Amino acid sequence: MLSKTCEYAIRALLFIAQKTKDGSKTGIKEIAKGIDSPEHFIAKILQDLGRKGFVLSLKGPTGGFYHDKKSLNRSLAEIVKEVDGDKLFTGCGLGLKQCSESRPCPIHHEFKKIREDMQEMLQKTSLGDLSEGLFNRLTYLKR
Amino acid sequence: MLSKTCEYAIRALLFIAQKTKDGSKTGIKEIAKGIDSPEHFIAKILQDLGRKGFVLSLKGPTGGFYHDKKSLNRSLAEIVKEVDGDKLFTGCGLGLKQCSESRPCPIHHEFKKIREDMQEMLQKTSLGDLSEGLFNRLTYLKR
DNA sequence: TTAATAAAAGACTTTTTTATCTTTTATTAA
DNA sequence: TTAATAAAAGATAAAAAAGTCTTTTATTAA
Numbered sequence: 001m002l003s004k005t006c007e008y009a010i011r012a013l014l015f016i017a018q019k020t021k022d023g024s025k026t027g028i029k030e031i032a033k034g035i036d037s038p039e040h041f042i043a044k045i046l047q048d049l050g051r052k053g054f055v056l057s058l059k060g061p062t063g064g065f066y067h068d069k070k071s072l073n074r075s076l077a078e079i080v081k082e083v084d085g086d087k088l089f090t091g092c093g094l095g096l097k098q099c100s101e102s103r104p105c106p107i108h109h110e111f112k113k114i115r116e117d118m119q120e121m122l123q124k125t126s127l128g129d130l131s132e133g134l135f136n137r138l139t140y141l142k143r
Numbered sequence: 144m145l146s147k148t149c150e151y152a153i154r155a156l157l158f159i160a161q162k163t164k165d166g167s168k169t170g171i172k173e174i175a176k177g178i179d180s181p182e183h184f185i186a187k188i189l190q191d192l193g194r195k196g197f198v199l200s201l202k203g204p205t206g207g208f209y210h211d212k213k214s215l216n217r218s219l220a221e222i223v224k225e226v227d228g229d230k231l232f233t234g235c236g237l238g239l240k241q242c243s244e245s246r247p248c249p250i251h252h253e254f255k256k257i258r259e260d261m262q263e264m265l266q267k268t269s270l271g272d273l274s275e276g277l278f279n280r281l282t283y284l285k286r
Numbered sequence: 287t288t289a290a291t292a293a294a295a296g297a298c299t300t301t302t303t304t305a306t307c308t309t310t311t312a313t314t315a316a
Numbered sequence: 317t318t319a320a321t322a323a324a325a326g327a328t329a330a331a332a333a334a335g336t337c338t339t340t341t342a343t344t345a346a
Contacts, residue, residue: 001234001236005304050323059323061314096283103286140246184336203291291344304329306327307329
């Protein structure tokens, strides 16, 4: 469904969001432990997400990753689209290049419905929204 | 969503189902053309599907791939599960190993709904069902 | 029974994804 | 201003997925 990269990305951003709510920044090592991901791999991913405005960072002592209001309001859909592209939202279920209402693949209509549900769900969910559940220990980011 | 292998698998089986309805067998070359896939790759995939009972085949002149009643009634869900495993039906949206009702990831409940819709859709759809639309030129398998 | 046909099998290559390691740059506190 | 810290950047490696090529085996029609 989502690539490993995208799964790690969302988990890391949620971990950071949670820390931001605590009023603190967090470093690569803490993040990697907190979401159970390879350290260097998540570092790479976060560099990318930083460039794209999904997270902020500061080098040096007391540095680390954190969110501002704006980046906390980004939706999961935006993250997925940036990391994995929009194939999940618009691609054909059977991999056809030109699958459409007027030239549908055999599962076009049923599949479209599910794609749209997925997109809607991801669109209406922001990092900030989900960090609530984490903060209150109702949801988890590892294992 | 589905692997390339699985997309080709379903398309090839549908192509064969359609030919079966015509009362004829079909060969690798014709299949590869008919679904716009790499010839040797789909050959490999069909060998696999043959072992697993999703299609029948006969070597030699007048040979080729075809379906019987039973293989025509296999659901898309069965194919997906055999080719890609059941991660699509049971896996966590954020890649956690133990994501469950009692220890949910942040998107567990919303995601579960979508997974289940997907599974239901694929379960109630058989190769035979979809070959109708192809036969009547209402749906397509290439481009 | 033999030549032609078509799938089965297996080895191999390429591409993409995932992951790791090392060096550089920026920031801060002492 | 310097030593310590932490992210950024870049190079490399390993694993998985996708795709290709060659040889073998089974079947059939002549």
